[in-house]
Amino acid sequence: MGRTLFSSLMLALTWLAWSGHFDARMLGFGGASVLVVLAITHRMERLSGMDHDPHVGPGILLYVPWLLWQIVKANVGMARILLAPRLLLSPQLLRVPTSQRSDTGRALYANSITLTPGTISLDLNNSSILVHALTLETAQALQDGEMDRRARRCEGRN
Amino acid sequence: MGAIDVLSWIALFGGAFFSILGAVGLLRMPDFWTRCHAAGVTDTLGAGLILLGLFFQAETALVAIKLAMILGFLLIAGPTAGHALYRAAHAHGVPFGPETEVLAANPATASPGSLEGEHGSD
Amino acid sequence: MFAAAMAGVLVTMALALVAAARGPSVFDRLLAINLFGTKTVLLIAVTGFLVGRPEWLDLALVYALINFVAMIALLKFVRFGSLGHDDLDAER
Numbered sequence: 001m002g003r004t005l006f007s008s009l010m011l012a013l014t015w016l017a018w019s020g021h022f023d024a025r026m027l028g029f030g031g032a033s034v035l036v037v038l039a040i041t042h043r044m045e046r047l048s049g050m051d052h053d054p055h056v057g058p059g060i061l062l063y064v065p066w067l068l069w070q071i072v073k074a075n076v077g078m079a080r081i082l083l084a085p086r087l088l089l090s091p092q093l094l095r096v097p098t099s100q101r102s103d104t105g106r107a108l109y110a111n112s113i114t115l116t117p118g119t120i121s122l123d124l125n126n127s128s129i130l131v132h133a134l135t136l137e138t139a140q141a142l143q144d145g146e147m148d149r150r151a152r153r154c155e156g157r158n
Numbered sequence: 159m160g161a162i163d164v165l166s167w168i169a170l171f172g173g174a175f176f177s178i179l180g181a182v183g184l185l186r187m188p189d190f191w192t193r194c195h196a197a198g199v200t201d202t203l204g205a206g207l208i209l210l211g212l213f214f215q216a217e218t219a220l221v222a223i224k225l226a227m228i229l230g231f232l233l234i235a236g237p238t239a240g241h242a243l244y245r246a247a248h249a250h251g252v253p254f255g256p257e258t259e260v261l262a263a264n265p266a267t268a269s270p271g272s273l274e275g276e277h278g279s280d
Numbered sequence: 281m282f283a284a285a286m287a288g289v290l291v292t293m294a295l296a297l298v299a300a301a302r303g304p305s306v307f308d309r310l311l312a313i314n315l316f317g318t319k320t321v322l323l324i325a326v327t328g329f330l331v332g333r334p335e336w337l338d339l340a341l342v343y344a345l346i347n348f349v350a351m352i353a354l355l356k357f358v359r360f361g362s363l364g365h366d367d368l369d370a371e372r
Contacts, residue, residue: 075203091258114237117198174288181295247307
């Protein structure tokens with residue numbers, strides 16, 4: 001219930017930011033689209049069996065700045081590789097274990113892996129993610145598991 | 159030229175630089191899987207810095223909020239579309255480069271088969 | 281300032297087109313086209329600022345949404361040879 005209210009609020013704010021019209025008719029359209037989006041989302045969550053999954057919790061507020069910093073660092077590393085006259089690659093294929101309890105947490109972790117250049121997630125199951133890394137260093141950084149732990153802390157309660 | 163303009167210049171220039179760098183990487187990399195990493199450079203820091211440069215030039219709060227929302231959407235949708243592409247390519251059996259090493263948490267199971275074994279049937 | 285950023289984006293898009301033409305596999309082409317699409321979003325945003333019309337950001341967002349949906353649709357088509365395949369039914 002709480003999360004439906006939160007979603008409605010965020011959707012309404014999004015709609016207001018992009019619309020810029022505040023007469024009764026346009027606000028009515030806005031309200032209707034919020035309801036339609038909520039209905040579609042609930043149906044999708046039910047069909048995919050994710051309706052008991054927790055959303056991300058407040059920990060995300062700490063995670064996002066950390067992730068952005070990791071992205072910047074990874075990009076600098078990529079720039080060093082790409083600007084070299086010879087490409088020094090050591091591609092790795094590895095499976096990293098995931099410690100998140102929920103699909104939401106795993107999706108967040110897999111997305112973060114893809115977002116940091118140098119590692120991409122190819123496939124995931126309930127306990128691990130198949131990762132392709134461009135160099136040995138990026139693969140080892142991932143195996144340290146810091147991103148895994150931080151992503152786990154973002155999981156909210158049900 | 160104020161300090162904001164200088165920041166804007168740096169961000170826009172940096173964004174253009176990383177954007178082009180990623181595209182150059184796309185052409186330089188030897189196989190599909192390494193090209194994916196190059197595309198990531200353009201999609202993350204390239205797009206992020208250009209939108210940040212525009213952010214500094216936003217005259218109203220609403221424009222700034224919209225820029226932040228576009229960046230947020232790109233950062234969520236980008237890897238999602240990317241993952242769909244990598245997953246499709248992996249399921250399709252796009253070959254890995256010849257130097258690709260297979261790492262596993264447990265060295266005893268470090269063979270390609272052990273990694274592929276858990277792969278879904280789709 | 282905006283013109284410089286715009287030039288950078290345009291060069292990126294040109295290189296992405298070259299990569300798309302080079303291929304060799306369909307996935308290489310999709311990767312390049314996806315890159316081209318996200319750069320289009322930036323091009324619209326930067327052009328909006330260049331001509332003093334930040335309202336164009338609305339168009340940029342719409343293009344970002346279209347690009348995402350188109351990418352997923354293209355991948356689905358490449359993988360299944362049709363757009364009507366129902367994933368949920370197949371997995372049940």
